[in-house]
Structures are given as C-alpha cells and as structure tokens.
Amino acid sequence: MTERDRKAGTDGGSAALLSVEGLTVGFRTAAGYADILHAVSFAVRPGTTTCVVGESGSGKSVSCQAVLGLLPANGRRTAGRILFEGRDLAAASEAELETIRGRGIGMVFQDPLGSLNPLHTVGTQLRETLRLHTALSEPQRQARALELLRLVGIPEPEQRLASYVHQFSGGMAQRVMIAMALACEPKLLIADEPTTALDVTIQAQILDLLNRLKAEFGMAILFVTHDLGVVAEMADDVVVMRHGRVVEAGPAARLLTAPQAPYTRELLAAMPRLDVAAPVYRKRAAS
Numbered sequence: 427m428t429e430r431d432r433k434a435g436t437d438g439g440s441a442a443l444l445s446v447e448g449l450t451v452g453f454r455t456a457a458g459y460a461d462i463l464h465a466v467s468f469a470v471r472p473g474t475t476t477c478v479v480g481e482s483g484s485g486k487s488v489s490c491q492a493v494l495g496l497l498p499a500n501g502r503r504t505a506g507r508i509l510f511e512g513r514d515l516a517a518a519s520e521a522e523l524e525t526i527r528g529r530g531i532g533m534v535f536q537d538p539l540g541s542l543n544p545l546h547t548v549g550t551q552l553r554e555t556l557r558l559h560t561a562l563s564e565p566q567r568q569a570r571a572l573e574l575l576r577l578v579g580i581p582e583p584e585q586r587l588a589s590y591v592h593q594f595s596g597g598m599a600q601r602v603m604i605a606m607a608l609a610c611e612p613k614l615l616i617a618d619e620p621t622t623a624l625d626v627t628i629q630a631q632i633l634d635l636l637n638r639l640k641a642e643f644g645m646a647i648l649f650v651t652h653d654l655g656v657v658a659e660m661a662d663d664v665v666v667m668r669h670g671r672v673v674e675a676g677p678a679a680r681l682l683t684a685p686q687a688p689y690t691r692e693l694l695a696a697m698p699r700l701d702v703a704a705p706v707y708r709k710r711a712a713s
C-alpha cells in the first residue's frame with residue numbers, strides 16, 4: 427500500500443471496483459480558470475457502499491461527473507486516473523464511456539423528474555434503455571421492464587408502464603429512475619443525493635430499497651450526500667470532502683466513531699443524535 431492509499435483510506439486499488447487516483451479538475455469561468463478538485467483519491471470496493479460526504483460546494487458532484495465522463499463543457503480533468511475494473515476511464519473514448527455508462531455504471535440523481543423524459547411513457551424509456559444496451563428481443567424487453575418496476579416496488583406495474591413520469595409522486599419517480607439505472611445490472615450505481623428532495627419517510631424507503639438491491643445483486647454504490655445520518659445508514663466506507671479535497675477516508679465503522687480530521691469531528695458534532703433524530707434514524711437505531 428502506498429502512502430497516498432494509506433491517506434485516502436483505500437487498499438491500493440487492486441481490489442477496488444472503482445479507484446479514483448489524484449483526480450484534479452478545473453473550470454473556466456468569466457473570472458478565469460480555477461482548480462475545483464485537487465488530487466482527489468478514493469476507492470469503491472465491489473458490492474459495498476462508499477459515501478462521499480461534505481458541505482455544499484465541496485466537489486462531491488463534480489467528482490461523480492468526472493467519473494462518468496460527464497463534466498460540464500467548461501470543466502476539464504488536468505490530472506489523475508479513474509480506474510473502473512482496472513480500466514482508465516479518463517483515457518476512454520466517448521463511445522467507450524457511453525457503453526460503460528449504459529452497462530457497467532448506473533446513475534441516479536437528485537431530481538428524477540429532470541432526469542427522465544416527460545414526453546415518453548416509463549415503459550418506452552425502460553424498453554429503449556434495454557434495446558440500446560442488451561440483446562433482448564422486444565417481448566423480452568417488455569417482460570424485463572415489468573420485472574424492473576416490480577423489483578423497485580412500484581405497485582400495479584402493468585398499468586404504470588403506460589404512465590408518464592409526471593403522473594408519479596417524487597418517491598415513485600425516484601424508484602423509476604433506479605429501475606432505469608438497474609436495467610443493465612450495473613456493477614456500480616452512482617447515486618448523487620438521490621433522496622435529498624424527498625420527505626423523510628420516503629427517503630427511508632428509498633435507502634432501504636438501495637440497500638436491498640445492493641445485497642440482492644452484489645452491486646457497489648457510490649453515494650453522495652451532505653447528510654451524515656444517511657451515511658450512518660448506508661456506508662461501508664466514507665470519503666469526507668471539503669474545498670475540493672479529501673480530508674479523510676476510511677471504513678464507516680471507524681470514521682463515524684473515531685474521526686481523525688478536525689473537520690470530520692465538526693461534521694459529526696453537528697449530526698442529530700440517534701435518540702432524538704428524525705424517524706428515519708430512530709427506526710434504524712431501534713432495529
């Protein structure tokens with residue numbers, strides 16, 4: 427293990443599904459060019475959840491965008507490697523990245539209504555994803571679309587396939603988004619604040635769903651949140667970011683009980699206590 431791996435709390439990348447190493451990203455704006463991520467390193471092990479936590483603007487979303495090869499037009503990676511199953515995504519062509527985004531890595535974002543197409547039914551969108559990324563026949567795609575809605579807990583899935591996304595509640599739309607992300611059974615799901623816009627009961631249901639899917643499919647999750655309560659609920663490993671840098675990373679069991687960095691301690695001190703927290707955390711504490 428190298429010194430950098432030790433600091434980043436990673437295992438050297440050999441056992442990692444995703445390994446981000448020394449990632450530096452900058453943006454050009456009217457005010458000039460500035461680095462936003464500074465040599466960010468972290469890893470996601472197969473079948474586990476790594477939570478990236480940090481205050482607003484710390485670089486969590488930009489890190490995910492860089493991994494997915496979806497940086498905004500004014501953003502640029504200037505250093506670092508992004509290894510997915512040992513392959514450097516930073517060196518991959520746009521066509522290769524599209525295949526990886528379709529089959530290897532699924533994505534779920536905060537706003538499902540903004541991420542799904544309002545003009546097509548949910549069934550059409552699921553079938554189209556399956557058409558693009560699998561060899562399934564038309565009847566098989568229909569059957570799989572139905573199975574996916576069932577899998578994510580959508581009631582009356584036959585009828586719902588013919589619905590448009592605006593006909594779903596926020597929580598149900600997020601389930602559709604997750605179904606879409608799971609269509610090709612990705613090894614890694616990147617979830618950027620997927621529950622932030624949802625009320626606390628629905629949030630708990632979506633977190634339970636993700637944990638169930640992770641166990642069922644052995645899928646790894648890179649989960650972005652600013653909420654340490656969610657981290658406690660989800661994480662095997664935690665990456666704490668601030669001002670575009672990783673300030674601390676390591677196993678959740680260690681990091682949440684014995685944080686090393688003063689900033690992590692501050693974050694934990696600001697976290698609601700389990701016995702007085704919102705129902706989502708109380709429920710967990712009691713079980």
Ligand SMILES: Nc1ncnc2c1ncn2[C@@H]1O[C@H](COP(=O)(O)OP(=O)(O)OP(=O)(O)O)[C@@H](O)[C@H]1O
Nearest residue numbers: 453455462481482483484485486487488489498652
């Ligand atoms: N297209 C862009 N052009 C210029 N700066 C950008 C652009 N996108 C993001 N940034 C800047 O990069 C920094 C990191 O943003 P990022 O969205 O990754 O933060 P975050 O940790 O995900 O925050 P939040 O929790 O609010 O989503 C911020 O200062 C943001 O203003």
